[in-house]
Amino acid sequence: MRKADLVNQISEKTGIPKVDVLVTLETMFKEVKDSLSAGQNIYIRGFGSFITKKRAAKIGRNIKRNTAVHIPEHYIPAFKPAKEFVQEVKTSYKGGAPNDDAGDDDES
Template identity: 45%
Template sequence: MNKAEVVTEIATKTGINKSDVQVVVESFFQVVQQAMVDGKSVHFKGFGKFFNKKRSKKIARNLTDNTAMVIDEHYVPTLKISKDFVNKVKGVVKA
């Protein structure tokens, strides 16, 4: 399912105009992205938590010319799914 399909689904279920739903969905993603850029985490109960995970400085190897390179400490965006959501997908808890 892509973003356009999500917008269509929400518009159908709520009766809200598709263009209004599109604006809300786009704004949602912008808010989540900006919060993560600012170093904040975003938590949705029953869904999951978006946060930045710290990766330590390490030495990697370029396999093409067999040289070592240093990868500095950095952060990667991460999503940790809630246990309730995982259990629903597994079929343990019926929705």
């Protein structure tokens, strides 16, 4: 599902115009990014947590030059789903692999 599909579904279910739904989603995404950038985690009860994880410093390899490269410690964004969320997905999804749109890596 893409962002446009999500906007369409929310608009159909709530009756809110698509433009308003899109602005709301974009604002939510921006606030999540801004909060995580500022070091603040976001906890949404029953859904999950948007958190930052600390990656320790390590030594990597530049294969082309066969040299060691120092990678400093850094933080990455992560999502940890709530137990209720995980349980709902486990019980509601029956079958093989989820329907992935293979090759669709663009963010819309």
